[in-house]
Amino acid sequence: MSPGPAPRVSAAARTARLAVHLDHERGVALVRPLDPAGEPVDAVCAVPVAELDLRGTRSVWRNARTYRALLAAGVRAERAHDLELVEGLLVAADGASGAPRGLAAAAARLAGAPVPPDEEREEPTDEPPALFRRAEPDPAGTLASLVAVHAAQQRRLAADPGLRTLAAAESAGGIVAEEMRAEGLPWRADVHDALLTEALGPRPAGHGRPPRLLALAAEVEAAFGRPVNPDSPAELLRAFARAGVELPSTRSWVIRQVDHPAVAPLLAYKDLARLHAAHGWSWLRTWVHEGRFRPEYVVGGVVSGRWATRGGGALQIPRAVRAAVRADEGHRLVMADAAQLEPRILAALAGDAELARAGGRERGSDLYAGLAAELFGPNVPDGRARAKLAVLSAIYGQTSGDAGAHLALLRRRFPAAVAVVEEAARAGEEGRLVRSRWGRTCPPARPGDEVPARARARGRFTRNFVVQATAAEWALVLLAELRAMLGRAGNPSRLVFFQHDEVLLHGPTGAAPEAAELVQDAADSATRILFGATPVRIPMPARVVESYAEK
């Protein structure tokens, strides 16, 4: 293959697909225009990466690392087909969840050859992403195999409209994930540091405990009358036992019920020790650089399609440190989360008009409050809490306590919704597969899952899967729609954080109100794209704030 002239991608090709592979050795992008079915319509071109223009095409690439490198070179894509993400969806749909999904594996599968395991994932690194860090052996061969695997995936997807849409949404998620990482979550190290000092006392010089923890540990020891390491569950159990209190564990809610002078300082210690260990100065130094926290988002990292993250625990940012997430000078955050997403998703999935109606359609609608009135009548004490418990029990599969009675009540009022989760549970117990709205597929049963206790556990898993996976699907579309709407509006606000049903945008103050408006538009659009005509509304109220801590 000889490199062609600089690409003059035709107007027709612009509406189609462009296979993109970076030749790290030569520092160019190899691109090959494809028709919608994935067949090449033009020769391979070698383009300097910075000159690549991906607008108007769906970029076909190996995995997120390609886009990470493109972003680092200042190139943005509009739409994508991420071979690795799509292969994962297809493999799971075939009931082989967990099988290798990298390009090499996909190519081997295509050739009927033994499927090699995926390469180990790269370790997260503090270095900025290097564009040409690693030479790719035989880039032309890789591009050819990329085109072949893509064509095969297209043939599969053509036969399954749901999966085809899911593939597009998953790939869009891949784009958003890399762009959020590139953008970074604004994080004020000075605010975080002040907050730590306020809670823990001045930062210790070495790796020792900060003053406040030392003082509380001493109080615990004094209360027990002997040396105790409050970080050690085993020592705490022994200390309580010697004081005449046998405990099943040292969880906070267990300790809280004990009447002993060590309890108060111990609870305070556990609280602050958690802050110090998980989000203290060490976390700050490791994960926040130049005012940004850049976690690596792993799209589809959870079997349900939820995202995972690597590095810094981005999906567990405790409320205590959220004040450090502050907009830049002259900027604002737009903070939005979908209201009671999972029960609303269930209502739409089941076509349960009654549950949809109980959820309400107003921006401030509260499904649990509406349900409380439906189930228990108006003004029943704790009605909302009980309604919430009933719904979550139905989705999670809990049958203990009051949940059984609540479930019976739900079944009478919302038979369609309950039937969906109960059928999913039955399928799981019988070892069958269950799927999300568009066809994301749960892992197959494993040997031993027919044992009653295991079968029931799998039933709870599949019961939850159909709802959680469809909710994750909705969230993918929301992200893609919001990104597209911001782009079309020329709004400079950027997605900077995403957590299951919640987004943060960051942008100039003047752009924030419009961005906040677009959130509900994107949510409505996602609901319509995923479910078509449905009485279900998913409210996603957005607020313009300076700090993530503002509630």
Next chain:
DNA sequence: CACCAACAACGG
């Protein structure tokens, strides 16, 4: 010393 399981706490 590296590795791993159990525990605990955070998030949805």
Next chain:
DNA sequence: TGCGCCGTTGTTGGTG
């Protein structure tokens, strides 16, 4: 019968 789903991260305390 026994019974809520999905994760990440850090510490302890054991193992080889």
